[in-house]
Amino acid sequence: MGPAVSLLAEVRLALGALDLEAALEAEAGEVVAVVGPNGAGKTTLLRALAGLVALAGGRVVLGGRVLDDPEASIWVPTEQRSIGYVFQDYLLFPHLSALDNVAFGPRCRGVDRVGARSLARSWLERFGLAEVVGHRPASLSGGQAQRVALARALATEPRLLLLDEPLAALDASTRDGVRADLRRHLATFDGACVLVTHDPVDALLLAKRLVVLEGGSVTQRGLAAEVAAAPRSPWVAELVGVNLWRGRGRGDGIELAGGGWVAAPSAGTGEVFAVIHPRSVALHRRRPEGTPRNVWRGRAEAVELLGDRARVRVLLDDRVPLAAEVTPAAVADLALGAGGEVWVSVKATEVRVHPA
Amino acid sequence: MGPAVSLLAEVRLALGALDLEAALEAEAGEVVAVVGPNGAGKTTLLRALAGLVALAGGRVVLGGRVLDDPEASIWVPTEQRSIGYVFQDYLLFPHLSALDNVAFGPRCRGVDRVGARSLARSWLERFGLAEVVGHRPASLSGGQAQRVALARALATEPRLLLLDEPLAALDASTRDGVRADLRRHLATFDGACVLVTHDPVDALLLAKRLVVLEGGSVTQRGLAAEVAAAPRSPWVAELVGVNLWRGRGRGDGIELAGGGWVAAPSAGTGEVFAVIHPRSVALHRRRPEGTPRNVWRGRAEAVELLGDRARVRVLLDDRVPLAAEVTPAAVADLALGAGGEVWVSVKATEVRVHPA
Amino acid sequence: GTDAAGGTTVTITVFAAASLTDAFGELGQAFSAEHPGVRVRFNVGPSPVLATQVLEGAPGDVLASADPSATSRVAAAGATLDTPAVFARNSMEIAVPAGNPGRVAGLADFARSDLLVGACAEEVPCGRLARRLLADAAVAPAIDTEEADVRSLLTRIEAGELDAGLVYRSDVLAAAGRVEGIDVPGADQALATYEIVALDGSAAPGLARAFVALVGSGVGQRILADHGFLPR
Amino acid sequence: MTAPRLARRRAPRPPLVLVVLAGTGVVFVTLPLVALVQRAPWRQLGSLLVRPGVVDALWLSMVTAGAATGVSLVLGVPLAWVLARVEFSGRRVVRALVTLPMVLPPVVAGVALLFAFGRRGLVGQWLDTPLGILLPFSTTGVVVAQTFVAMPFLVVTVEAGLRGADRRYEDAAATLGASRWTTFRRLTVPMLAPAIAAGALLCWARALGEFGATITFAGNLQGRTRTLPLAVFAALEGDREAAIALSLVLVVISLVVLLALRDRWWAPR
Amino acid sequence: MTAPRLARRRAPRPPLVLVVLAGTGVVFVTLPLVALVQRAPWRQLGSLLVRPGVVDALWLSMVTAGAATGVSLVLGVPLAWVLARVEFSGRRVVRALVTLPMVLPPVVAGVALLFAFGRRGLVGQWLDTPLGILLPFSTTGVVVAQTFVAMPFLVVTVEAGLRGADRRYEDAAATLGASRWTTFRRLTVPMLAPAIAAGALLCWARALGEFGATITFAGNLQGRTRTLPLAVFAALEGDREAAIALSLVLVVISLVVLLALRDRWWAPR
Ligand SMILES: Nc1ncnc2c1ncn2[C@@H]1O[C@H](COP(=O)(O)OP(=O)(O)OP(=O)(O)O)[C@@H](O)[C@H]1O
Ligand SMILES: Nc1ncnc2c1ncn2[C@@H]1O[C@H](COP(=O)(O)OP(=O)(O)OP(=O)(O)O)[C@@H](O)[C@H]1O
Ligand SMILES: [Mg+2]
Numbered sequence A, B: 001m002g003p004a005v006s007l008l009a010e011v012r013l014a015l016g017a018l019d020l021e022a023a024l025e026a027e028a029g030e031v032v033a034v035v036g037p038n039g040a041g042k043t044t045l046l047r048a049l050a051g052l053v054a055l056a057g058g059r060v061v062l063g064g065r066v067l068d069d070p071e072a073s074i075w076v077p078t079e080q081r082s083i084g085y086v087f088q089d090y091l092l093f094p095h096l097s098a099l100d101n102v103a104f105g106p107r108c109r110g111v112d113r114v115g116a117r118s119l120a121r122s123w124l125e126r127f128g129l130a131e132v133v134g135h136r137p138a139s140l141s142g143g144q145a146q147r148v149a150l151a152r153a154l155a156t157e158p159r160l161l162l163l164d165e166p167l168a169a170l171d172a173s174t175r176d177g178v179r180a181d182l183r184r185h186l187a188t189f190d191g192a193c194v195l196v197t198h199d200p201v202d203a204l205l206l207a208k209r210l211v212v213l214e215g216g217s218v219t220q221r222g223l224a225a226e227v228a229a230a231p232r233s234p235w236v237a238e239l240v241g242v243n244l245w246r247g248r249g250r251g252d253g254i255e256l257a258g259g260g261w262v263a264a265p266s267a268g269t270g271e272v273f274a275v276i277h278p279r280s281v282a283l284h285r286r287r288p289e290g291t292p293r294n295v296w297r298g299r300a301e302a303v304e305l306l307g308d309r310a311r312v313r314v315l316l317d318d319r320v321p322l323a324a325e326v327t328p329a330a331v332a333d334l335a336l337g338a339g340g341e342v343w344v345s346v347k348a349t350e351v352r353v354h355p356a
Numbered sequence C: 001g002t003d004a005a006g007g008t009t010v011t012i013t014v015f016a017a018a019s020l021t022d023a024f025g026e027l028g029q030a031f032s033a034e035h036p037g038v039r040v041r042f043n044v045g046p047s048p049v050l051a052t053q054v055l056e057g058a059p060g061d062v063l064a065s066a067d068p069s070a071t072s073r074v075a076a077a078g079a080t081l082d083t084p085a086v087f088a089r090n091s092m093e094i095a096v097p098a099g100n101p102g103r104v105a106g107l108a109d110f111a112r113s114d115l116l117v118g119a120c121a122e123e124v125p126c127g128r129l130a131r132r133l134l135a136d137a138a139v140a141p142a143i144d145t146e147e148a149d150v151r152s153l154l155t156r157i158e159a160g161e162l163d164a165g166l167v168y169r170s171d172v173l174a175a176a177g178r179v180e181g182i183d184v185p186g187a188d189q190a191l192a193t194y195e196i197v198a199l200d201g202s203a204a205p206g207l208a209r210a211f212v213a214l215v216g217s218g219v220g221q222r223i224l225a226d227h228g229f230l231p232r
Numbered sequence D, E: 001m002t003a004p005r006l007a008r009r010r011a012p013r014p015p016l017v018l019v020v021l022a023g024t025g026v027v028f029v030t031l032p033l034v035a036l037v038q039r040a041p042w043r044q045l046g047s048l049l050v051r052p053g054v055v056d057a058l059w060l061s062m063v064t065a066g067a068a069t070g071v072s073l074v075l076g077v078p079l080a081w082v083l084a085r086v087e088f089s090g091r092r093v094v095r096a097l098v099t100l101p102m103v104l105p106p107v108v109a110g111v112a113l114l115f116a117f118g119r120r121g122l123v124g125q126w127l128d129t130p131l132g133i134l135l136p137f138s139t140t141g142v143v144v145a146q147t148f149v150a151m152p153f154l155v156v157t158v159e160a161g162l163r164g165a166d167r168r169y170e171d172a173a174a175t176l177g178a179s180r181w182t183t184f185r186r187l188t189v190p191m192l193a194p195a196i197a198a199g200a201l202l203c204w205a206r207a208l209g210e211f212g213a214t215i216t217f218a219g220n221l222q223g224r225t226r227t228l229p230l231a232v233f234a235a236l237e238g239d240r241e242a243a244i245a246l247s248l249v250l251v252v253i254s255l256v257v258l259l260a261l262r263d264r265w266w267a268p269r
């Protein structure tokens, strides 16, 4: 592989109703995960980096080489960008076998037929696809197709890897294996990698830094742990599994944006986020007496059993959603069901406050 | 909707290298989850139920009506089966807007244009797609497309729902919402539903019963909790997150199939499964002294941080994989990294044994 | 090239109207017999097309046309060696399908509306002649189709699609057995003329003129007469 | 500013080989047209167009070519569908038979039509005497001749389109309760629009230029069966200039139709 | 047991409307062919085929139609690609121009070719005197005439195929480092096989049956420019039976070619 490469991108474009404006950086050998809700523009961002959609403004620089800069009228076409792209819907060539799909890239980059095929075969074997090398995409299962797409993108040894949900179609065990393999590959990879994913585990395991994209804009970025510890949008909070509210600090509590009061020590002043971990939320059938300073009345909307824990989604005042994590036994005790009334308590010390 | 419907299927067919032989039952109003590794034949099974691929043997009966029975030469074509099918790759009609895609089914079933469109609109709104009703599939994001596909399948109010990874492309928060909505819909749904999924959470939350399909055959079936408690294949074990080994019971321990000994009280005789929960696995830097009877030496293959827990994948004797769950602090203490040597201990009382 | 010498084969190309195909085939053999080592090759097509080809520089030696206007166009452009000469004529007959299902007796039947009758289009010689004959006989014909050439008219009559049509005598002769001919009074007043001329672009003007001469000779005229053509 | 940039990106330098070959193709096809226009008797054109018969022929050509295309669509699209989607023995033979009229010299095609639908023809004799229907020499006959010759172009094009299409969309329609007929109407036909448009265009062009089969089968009578190509042919015999001018009328009309229809029909999905 | 069942399922009752319409189409196209075969002079056929000139014409037809199809593929597929994939002003005009030869009456097409490539023509004069190339009355001229008339059929069909294709596969190829040329060669062409095969077939058939442009531009010289349709024309003058028999030879050969090529080319992916 070539010298260390780093990505520096600033993407501005409009597509349909989407106005995308996002900056992205990845150091050599670094993986950046782009996360965000459906329709946020993640795929569009990758397409812009690949040169498949036009920038209206901004620039894309890879390893010091300007790939796209509308102002300076510089533009390097996709095929000269040395990228590997796993598309969300794979886009395997329907007329080629799995083997030839993977061999396509190396062939284009000058490897001879025999070399390309043996390279392709080794990539496919690496992802447990030895049995389907000769299959056409139409006779591959969803997960097999996705692994072939991954192998195809990696086989060209690109300087920039763009992975759009590369593991979404894989079953749990294959996913672990492929993820570990991908991780191993990325560890020795000196290019940049941008990974789009909905799976917090993938994001946390594969990427050091996260970029959160919502509605076309970056709402948060940073090391994975930082983002998880101080989410700045409900979506990030949901991703990392905590409750997040926005409000105005009033010293010993927070006035919520939509109305309502949350007691919290040293809430400060100005706009803040309140983060409450679901484990800190206690549920009761009657109004609880005792130390907890935050006590609200709500309705249990849904109960989800996750192995040995139960996650209860409560709607406070018919308006504010809150997630609580309790034991399945507690669910039974409380006779919780959808629509049932419930009381919620949270100790003020459990409410973490971050400036907005 | 019509009277309560139940599904009774026995599917035998050969497709390429796959020999599928699976029986499936779903009572009226029941959701059965089909889980299994990539390429196991899950999609093929759904296609057979839908009448898109031919049975070589067996039969499909829905609500007392025989839909397919090669022996008796009975065959009801797909369009007369009253099914709803969410395809793994959506298959939205590229020339129709999201709205018309969803209205297509009701129109085919006799609803007039205006009625079908308003029905379609309400389904799309239900899944948070009000903004993209007029979009063609090419300008939908992956997650939007999947929700449109789900709406399209549900809008026909079918007797049998076939869902192939219906939530795979959704981001975490949308997924929760759509899953809850789907759950609510399924609760009032008196038809049968077969759900293919790779996500244990989806399986556990949406389905009462699980069918595990591996390599074209059913390897296990039963209530979700039963299956989780006593997995009968490494894949199921991995799905539910526990370690599962197969061996021969020798009274106070198990002789593993590949060699090796696991101490376990009342291990019985004959073929058995040993189940070890990752939480029961302790890791040490040096050979531990003390009560645990099972002590092995291994190599840490990978460390995955899952929120406040860390999952360590250890390879024992360079051969047997084992998952351990520890705190991130422990990972730091142990200075674990890929390839590092580690000692593993498991209390014999923590090894659960099931007859194979 | 010049005339045949040393056993090498010389080929001359004769552009001939399609209706002359068979007669000229025999003429070509006769010419080759007279001039050993010379082969005659024919380019057959509709006369106006042949004229266009010559005018656009097609390499030919002789032009034999069924339409004098085509030859005069070529001559006017100075593409001929000599002035075109008439080498044959043709008279018109009524052709009816074998057995004469329409009971056609003469030109007067062309006015019957219960019959399907046809003639050539006005633009072609046989159409003009047919109209002159009908006008001379004071018949107002109920024509059902105006064919672009005699041949398609004849095809139609043979197939029984038309009950009668006005065609050349030579055509009736060629289709003997499948159509019957009925003489038209005054047909000798309206004759088609065929013209031939050696072309300016000829590589072998001597041979070209010799071919023209053969067509006008007794041998040539006899062959033409065998195919139903009248002498010039 | 966005729009032109989008265009720039979408089309980065087309490969030289392709451009050169395509350019050669364009030049090759255009040169004769240019030469024709160059030598056309432009001054005559005005007087020509008011000549009796020319407007008739023009109108007849439009009507019959349109009708032939319509008939071909109605019969040909289902035929293409059956060939592409229904398995039956003898399918290859049927497919070959259907494509045969393309290679038949047009005059022979006309003769074959006479044998079949003429007064003494295989079927024609039954149409004539008991029913009083006479196809030759009628405008309907022109449509029949044009359809016979032009429909195969549509069938082959549409069948190719159907074979290139992803059949799984049809599966999806079936799961939504669409009968094969509904699927055909609401899915197959709209998704195949480019192929059907192309087929219809080929068919229309072939019908518009059709000469041999028409003159042989339907005859040549002004206002009834003399289409523009027949008028051109007749004119060629006498006045070549007039013939060229008439052809140019045909060319101009086709150009107008092509330029007008293209963008609506051909827009990529 | 599995195979027939699979067939049974895949094709559940095709809709009656479609079958009836398709059947009508087949009958309509087949009847004239049947009538032609019925009235053909089968006894003559043997003696006809050994007649001098017939074998020549047959061979010439095969060679020229094949060559014209080849030239059309080489020039037409890139042309279709440029029309479908490259944005440039005047694209609609070019597209319309390229399709014009389809509607030109063939004889006029021949005249136009003479105007362009004849000895006195626009380009022909430069080919003739300095270069000594004479296209009319040469076998090459036949190929030129057939290509001019038949190539548009290929271009239109392939362009429709390209427009119906999913362009995102081309995006995927670009991310793998494929230049547009490589993409064209290794992706576009193979994926478009059905459309290209259909276009080539249409083109070949049109070239094989071509008459008017050939006789006008290339003349009618045995062994050099007299293709089978021209031989049919010549034969029609004297011996109509012979002409029909000759046409049948054309039909049989096409049938053989169609039946032989079809399955390899048309197999769905
Ligand atoms: N070609 C297009 N034309 C118009 N709008 C488009 C087009 N492509 C995407 N969009 C819109 O842009 C938005 C962002 O789409 P994009 O595919 O980038 O989302 P995403 O973040 O990848 O979502 P997902 O997680 O669901 O895949 C969506 O609302 C989508 O409807
Ligand atoms: N049309 C076909 N021809 C040949 N083999 C096929 C065909 N369709 C599927 N297969 C094979 O059958 C097996 C099962 O495929 P299927 O799509 O049912 O798997 P799956 O369980 O849905 O997997 P996934 O979770 O990856 O979607 C695979 O190995 C696949 O390669
Ligand atoms: Mg996306």
Ligand SMILES: [Mg+2]
Pocket: A141, A142, A143, B042, B043, B044, B088, B164
């Ligand atoms: Mg699947």
